Structures are given as C-alpha cells and as structure tokens.
Amino acid sequence: MSNDLHSMSRRDLEKLRNDVDKTLATVVDRERKAALDAAERAAAEHGFKLSELYDTSVGRGTKIKQKSPAKYRNPENGDQTWSGRGRKPGWIRDAESAGRNISDFLI
16 A cells, blocks of 8 residues: 655644554554463463463562662651651751751751
8 A cells, every 4th residue: 555645734734644543553463362371371381381480469560669768767756757858857957957866966
C-alpha cells in the first residue's frame, strides 16, 4: 500500500490515522496474547502456573518505599521523631535556637 500523504486531504489523513490506530491496537493485543501464551507454556514446562511466578500484590513499576528509621526523638513528646532526612522538624529547630545540640536528641 503506497500513499502519497502530501496529496491527501486532511479528512483522508485523519481517517487513515484512525484506521492505523485501530489496527495497531489489534496487533498489540494479538502480540500480547501470544507472549502471554508463550510465557504460560514455559512456566508449565517447569511445573508452575504463570500466576505462581510473580507477586500480584505489587503493581507493575511500583516500588515499596521503606520509611527511614528514626534517629532523633523529642524528649518532651516521645511520639515526635525524625529520621535526620529532609527538613528539620519544628521541635528540633526550636531546641537548636535555644542553644541545645542536635546530638542531645539521638535515640
């Protein structure tokens, strides 16, 4: 199929683009299904189901972010802690402005 795109009208070009998008979506679906079938066959050859080989509780591209452990604790309120990363909390800034050393709050 050879099209001289420069001689086509805008309406014809838009129709062609829509047709290409629809066909491309069908091809991608067909290739995805073929890849899934191949992966299922490969897993079955080793005695597994494909669903047994990956953790479905974690989404694709999702990273599990661990919270940094606390390094500092407010002696006046034990619920207030800070990992030492990011902005200093107000209770640390207040204590430093009062002349206290940050090492006084180490856990």
